[in-house]
Amino acid sequence: MNHWSTHQLTEFFAAVGSSQDERSATTVAMERASEVLEAEVGAVLRGGRVEVAWGMPGDDLDAALAAAAGATIDVAGLDELHVATARFGAQNRGDLLVARAGEPLSPEERQLLQAMAQTLGLALENITLLSAERRQREEREREAAERLALLESLREARHDSLTGLPTRVLFLEKLEEKVRLGTPTSVLFIDLDRFKAVNDSLGHRAGDELLAAVADRIRHCLRPGDVGARLGGDEFAVLLDDTTTDEAVPVARRLIDAVRRPFPIFGRDVFIGASVGVATHSDTTPADPGDLLGNADVAMYKAKKESPGKVVVFAPQMHAEALTRLTLTSDLQRALEQGEFHLQYQPLVRLGDGATAGVEALVRWHRPGGRNMAPADFVPMAEENGLILDIGRWVLRTAGAQLARWRATMPGLHLNVNVAGRQLTDPSLAGDVRRMLADFHLPPTALTLELTESVLMSDPAAAIARLTDLKAIGVGLAVDDFGTGYSSLSYLQRLPVDELKIDQAFIAHASPTVEDLAVLRAMIDLSRALRLRTVIEGIETEAQLVALRRLGCDLGQGFHLGRPADPEKLLTPVAA
Amino acid sequence: MNPQVGGVAADARAMTRWFGAGHSTLSDPAAAGAAAARAAFEGREPVLALVFCSVGYHVPAMLDEVRSRVGPSTVIAGCTTSGQITTGEATGEGVAVVALGGDGFSVRTRISRDVTPRLRAAGTEIAACLAEIDRPHRALLMICDGLTGNQHELVRGAFSVVGAAAPLVGGCAGDDLTFVRTYQFHGGRDGVEIMTDAGLGLALGSDAPLGVGIAHGWRKQGAAMVVTSSRDGRVFELDGEPALDVLLRRLGLDESILVDDEETFRERVFLHPLGLSRRSGEDIRVIHGADPADRSLLCLADVPQGALAWLMESDPDALIDGARESAAQALDGLGGRPAVGLLAFDCAGRRTVLGDDGIQQEIGVIGKALGGVPYGGFYTNGEIARLRGALGMHHFTLVTLALA
Numbered sequence: 005m006n007h008w009s010t011h012q013l014t015e016f017f018a019a020v021g022s023s024q025d026e027r028s029a030t031t032v033a034m035e036r037a038s039e040v041l042e043a044e045v046g047a048v049l050r051g052g053r054v055e056v057a058w059g060m061p062g063d064d065l066d067a068a069l070a071a072a073a074g075a076t077i078d079v080a081g082l083d084e085l086h087v088a089t090a091r092f093g094a095q096n097r098g099d100l101l102v103a104r105a106g107e108p109l110s111p112e113e114r115q116l117l118q119a120m121a122q123t124l125g126l127a128l129e130n131i132t133l134l135s136a137e138r139r140q141r142e143e144r145e146r147e148a149a150e151r152l153a154l155l156e157s158l159r160e161a162r163h164d165s166l167t168g169l170p171t172r173v174l175f176l177e178k179l180e181e182k183v184r185l186g187t188p189t190s191v192l193f194i195d196l197d198r199f200k201a202v203n204d205s206l207g208h209r210a211g212d213e214l215l216a217a218v219a220d221r222i223r224h225c226l227r228p229g230d231v232g233a234r235l236g237g238d239e240f241a242v243l244l245d246d247t248t249t250d251e252a253v254p255v256a257r258r259l260i261d262a263v264r265r266p267f268p269i270f271g272r273d274v275f276i277g278a279s280v281g282v283a284t285h286s287d288t289t290p291a292d293p294g295d296l297l298g299n300a301d302v303a304m305y306k307a308k309k310e311s312p313g314k315v316v317v318f319a320p321q322m323h324a325e326a327l328t329r330l331t332l333t334s335d336l337q338r339a340l341e342q343g344e345f346h347l348q349y350q351p352l353v354r355l356g357d358g359a360t361a362g363v364e365a366l367v368r369w370h371r372p373g374g375r376n377m378a379p380a381d382f383v384p385m386a387e388e389n390g391l392i393l394d395i396g397r398w399v400l401r402t403a404g405a406q407l408a409r410w411r412a413t414m415p416g417l418h419l420n421v422n423v424a425g426r427q428l429t430d431p432s433l434a435g436d437v438r439r440m441l442a443d444f445h446l447p448p449t450a451l452t453l454e455l456t457e458s459v460l461m462s463d464p465a466a467a468i469a470r471l472t473d474l475k476a477i478g479v480g481l482a483v484d485d486f487g488t489g490y491s492s493l494s495y496l497q498r499l500p501v502d503e504l505k506i507d508q509a510f511i512a513h514a515s516p517t518v519e520d521l522a523v524l525r526a527m528i529d530l531s532r533a534l535r536l537r538t539v540i541e542g543i544e545t546e547a548q549l550v551a552l553r554r555l556g557c558d559l560g561q562g563f564h565l566g567r568p569a570d571p572e573k574l575l576t577p578v579a580a
Numbered sequence: 581m582n583p584q585v586g587g588v589a590a591d592a593r594a595m596t597r598w599f600g601a602g603h604s605t606l607s608d609p610a611a612a613g614a615a616a617a618r619a620a621f622e623g624r625e626p627v628l629a630l631v632f633c634s635v636g637y638h639v640p641a642m643l644d645e646v647r648s649r650v651g652p653s654t655v656i657a658g659c660t661t662s663g664q665i666t667t668g669e670a671t672g673e674g675v676a677v678v679a680l681g682g683d684g685f686s687v688r689t690r691i692s693r694d695v696t697p698r699l700r701a702a703g704t705e706i707a708a709c710l711a712e713i714d715r716p717h718r719a720l721l722m723i724c725d726g727l728t729g730n731q732h733e734l735v736r737g738a739f740s741v742v743g744a745a746a747p748l749v750g751g752c753a754g755d756d757l758t759f760v761r762t763y764q765f766h767g768g769r770d771g772v773e774i775m776t777d778a779g780l781g782l783a784l785g786s787d788a789p790l791g792v793g794i795a796h797g798w799r800k801q802g803a804a805m806v807v808t809s810s811r812d813g814r815v816f817e818l819d820g821e822p823a824l825d826v827l828l829r830r831l832g833l834d835e836s837i838l839v840d841d842e843e844t845f846r847e848r849v850f851l852h853p854l855g856l857s858r859r860s861g862e863d864i865r866v867i868h869g870a871d872p873a874d875r876s877l878l879c880l881a882d883v884p885q886g887a888l889a890w891l892m893e894s895d896p897d898a899l900i901d902g903a904r905e906s907a908a909q910a911l912d913g914l915g916g917r918p919a920v921g922l923l924a925f926d927c928a929g930r931r932t933v934l935g936d937d938g939i940q941q942e943i944g945v946i947g948k949a950l951g952g953v954p955y956g957g958f959y960t961n962g963e964i965a966r967l968r969g970a971l972g973m974h975h976f977t978l979v980t981l982a983l984a
Contacts, residue, residue, distance in 0.1 A: 012857070014806070014886030035736060035970065042859050042969030044744030059744040059970055081745035105744075105968065113859075 043102035092125030167219035175233035179293035190252035193300035197277035199238035351566035362418030365403035425459035448478030508542020599921020601956030613645035625651035626679035631658035632958035662754035662928035663959030678956035684787035703737020706781030715785030726752030726961025751925035751960030788984035791913020797902025822875030864976035910982035917984035924957030
């Protein structure tokens, strides 16, 4: 049987070899070597200095070793200790030391110590290698994780997280593929109507739900080769594979129909619509996918402007119109600063006695070069870009100042001012009105604000709230262009308005027909039933005036009664 | 006294050093505590009172009686056991009080709680009290929970602080070999804390020498085996073969014994611990069970993978010789000075192997070696002793500390 000492080596190897780091390997080696060799002191030295020791403090051992003459050291409280060391390591050199009282190490024990030291050296090298490998592995894992994160973020950039549809980036890539193949490809640019109202009234979470539901409906309208995408906000696009313009338009209509069906959002039905522009790639049109999408966008804009819920196919001249719009926007921005707006006033005449009860202020834009523009030509644009708020405020104050001047001689004169939809949602409107009245010392009853029927009915609940605020000031409120929109009679009853202005479309004939009169009578009766004042717009003939007076309409307005005019020109007839 | 670390200092007043041991097997805890303390103290005020008792007692009632008989600076420490030893007596059930006092003894203590997950650190903590002893002869007594897993780590932690300049002596608390829970005691006249999963360091200083004895009395049986697979105290393979298969074959036992007669199996393997090859003999590892599911053997302390091991055997005579040897070594360590007493930490496995008659013989030889000097201690779940070398954990061994 072997000497006892060799039995220990495998144990030692197992203990030191399982150490995870240098420090624990050296400590375990020191402990096990001294336990095995029954030595009172164990240590590992690096560079001739004690790195770790037990059995006695490391500093004391350093001092004892320095003072030692031979192979023994003297330590207080212990017998003379016989020291034995064995070298380990090639690059990471050191010494494994034991010091034992009693007998010095036998040759077999010295051999065992040497074997243990070499084992420690191997273990340390292994740990160095392994930790280098571990570092490398960690580095590789980190790189892999980064690559994965990058891929993920790219995927996210190419897919909309809310709807799961491709984004503009991916849509354009797909479009480019199709365009390159040369097959006819149609692009639909879809913009939702009234989405903003849903977002504003029901909240962003409802808005998000709605967008996701819209995306689902769009998906259902598509064939496998088609691609739907969300471009951002409430804008979507669809690529119709191998589809001509003529084939694309019915698809666009089906999409609009699909979006028009009610969406159940948070327990209530939400109604929206969509306007679609169509552009088709063929051999004769530009092959740039961005241009194609831009063309569909321009067509959509036209659809929206003409009448929401429409499909418009792109035509080249639309670019010119778009350019005009752009110019108009920048010109409008300058117009206020340059004082290019002015007001004209049109009389409101009491049909009973022909007296002028009030005037309606109408804004005019004198463009440089002498061209005049009617509100219909620039107000929609001003609504779109928000300038209407500044213009509206200017109109209110300018008309208020004029009214104050007139009332000095005509104390009973009233003023009607138009309020655009965008203004109605402006929280500062009521404050502006109040301030104007105070600044010009006008009683609130002298002012009537006119709101179109379509503005009031697009979100009746919100309108009622806003109108109630205005009503609290004491001003009058009028429903303008009544009969052209689709008023809900129940809402009409609940709106806190004082006046209905019947649209001139109802007196289109110079001499009203029996049918005209029947409709007008019904409207005037309705107005009376709701205890509202009735105004008829667009009286252009004496016959119309006589007919309306007979029907009992309260006030009239029109060329026959007085054209819109500059205030100084209006002064005389009004004064008369 | 250092209140920050909960240490208790005790210096006896002008009196010669004395050592006393008393025991009681009364079932009433208060009566047993009172009787054992009275016999150990004999009206003297101890510096240190060690209390060892079996697990059945209502310990607080028993300790109250011990407390009522000590001085204001007496240290009380102890633990539950697998049997008690006092002069001329060795019992399973009962209480033993072992006390020392008089001029020239000092005791300082440290406790470490919740030691199981941090045995090494706990060992360094409890060893710190030794630095507070300023007497020519010092030793660190250690009493710790015997069910913490690898108690050797706690002993290594203590050695890393104490170093080779002072011996380590002590034992691990027991619970009558049921291996469920052991308790440790520490305190003084005003109260004694009863803990589990704790380690106690008792730094003992004396003006006279202290002697340590370590011996067992086992011998190798048959050919050596290599531990080819193990983890901590669980041996999976010996010589590449499932360890349980090797054991059954070596002992000539049939597999069925594991199911039919586990008691006999445990008794047989108890008499055949594993011996690990060491410079000055064999390090003993008690096998206390087997796991038929993975064919492994369960030992009370770690059996390192790669170790060379023998099945050990013994007989009462050899074990009793071991006791004689241990006591003789301890007395030798006194440098010719007469002993006033001897502390014994005897393996509970030895008690099982020897049986009641053997135990009486064992304490007989110890008593004979001491020649009328009192002695006391307990049957342990692992013995702690380091005098030479760096190894401090032992099994199936009798550790003794003689005090001059």
